Amino acid sequence: MTNTANAPLTMTTGSVESRDGTRIGYLKVGHGPAVILLHGSMESARSHTLLAQELAADFTVYLPDRRGRGLSGPHRPDHGIDTEIDDLAALLDASGAERVFGVSAGGVIAIEAARRLPAIRKAALYEPALITDGGTRHTAWLSRFEQEMARGDVAAAMITSMYGLELAPPVFRIMPRGLLAALTTKLMNAEDRKAAPDDITMRKLAPTIYYDGVLLAELSGAIDSFRDVKADVLLMGGSKGLGWLAPARDALAATLPHSRRVEFPGFDHGASSDPSNTNQSGKPEIVARVAQEIRSFFAG
Template sequence: MTNLAELVAGSVESRDGTSIGYWKTGQGPAVVVLHGSMESARSHTLLAQALADDFTVYLPDRRGRGLSGPHRHDHCARTEVEDLEAVLREAGATLAFGVSASGAIVLEAARTLPTLRRVAVYEPALVADGTPHAAWLSRFDQEIAQGNVAAAMITSMYGLELAPAIFKVLPRRLLAAITEKAMQKEDRKAGPDDITLRKLGPTVHHEGALIVELAGRVDEFRTVQADVLLLGGSKGLSFLKPGRDALAKVLPRSRVIEFDGLDHGSSSDPSPINSTGSADAVNRIAVEVRSFFGANR
């Protein structure tokens, strides 16, 4: 199995000139693995490790994180696709994986780019019925503007239906205070280049805006020519499952797999915000992704 100490950094320019950095490891055909919300390129190191014996894995940082440049005022789904396209071109890749918000990006890329041959997405953030799930964004933006990242994170967890059941019985102010203490502890231990929760918090605005932009547009994916693997967990986000079911009906070539016992974060490394993550869960997903990407190659 490839050692992740062999990760090599690189970068490309997106269409608007923004630098998009990535980490690369492995050998074989190129696969681009795109991280989700409140994550960075390093959030899928376990998945990269599981694929690296058979594939050259590219792990880009989406804008606002790590090796990549900042968001611009006109950031939208097209910007995300252009960033992904730049990495695909650099890698010579026709295979891509995405999770949650980046799953939606990968599907939009498959719809608009001719180069993608196979894509795998884990619980893509496509809302089937057009419900915007955007009422929280104005409060989130106000809290970020006030420098209250902890409160904004609680707001986004409610807005994106990520809050555990216990959050419903605890006051928001208490939850924000607990979150702030956890962030301060992480800040004290972090190096200057570490991607902390405080740094990631403001990026959630763009994830919410992306969900709103693509909501209710599942039917547009009828034109996707790539083979698509639709993945999810039995304990995943319930409001995303109708979109996944609708995609299965409209995509010309797709396969659906639901993993018993896995949740929305199961494709990602364990972290402070992914406490249920595990190497076992990642490996279960990797087995299916490896088989799908390797078929008839």
């Protein structure tokens, strides 16, 4: 079933308390068995409202704000995968959910949680941000990013992470960093002028990139540990997604005891997410196609 022909369903808000006392807020919509959707980097709970609406006819969908965003409390200095698992565990306990979806950094949390938490029976992942070889090629940017954020140079830090994670379009690679920083600042300023006080803008999201990089580094080379996952896993990706994440899906498919693979021709890394300033190629019809696979998997 799908809600695309109907008016969007009303979302409510709620919260749970994580192990360390931090508030984890969420949006909630739909009815039926509980499903939790974990957003990725430079995203918030509102980045998957289209996906939630697509699933809401069959499931009660929870959209948590991961730490540092919107409805949830701040990161702590020792933030890492253990903290993310605690946050998810609190929501699993409150909702009774046995099904979790995660994209990118959210996919890393979902698969590690499926390894640790017996409550998770099904995990759907879209391009989980895992490094197969344990190398530092995609995490070496963290130190520079931290320094740039510390001196308030948000645009420079965002460019550092964009290059470090190989997110830059080809044309950006020949542009001077100073010009890119100026363009990024102009875009953020324009967004800030239009934003309501509670809107989660690029400027507000920028500091969270560091903590997703920490997760990437912490789980680097951990593929073999996922042999212990007892949950059923759906591995999804796109032919135009992040190429350096494709080996992780190959490795997971060969490692996980119970998994199936879906690769979407022409889809990129943001296929599951709403259109936004950070996901300008997003389209409702693409989200609907991803939702179709998730719905079928979770219903089985």
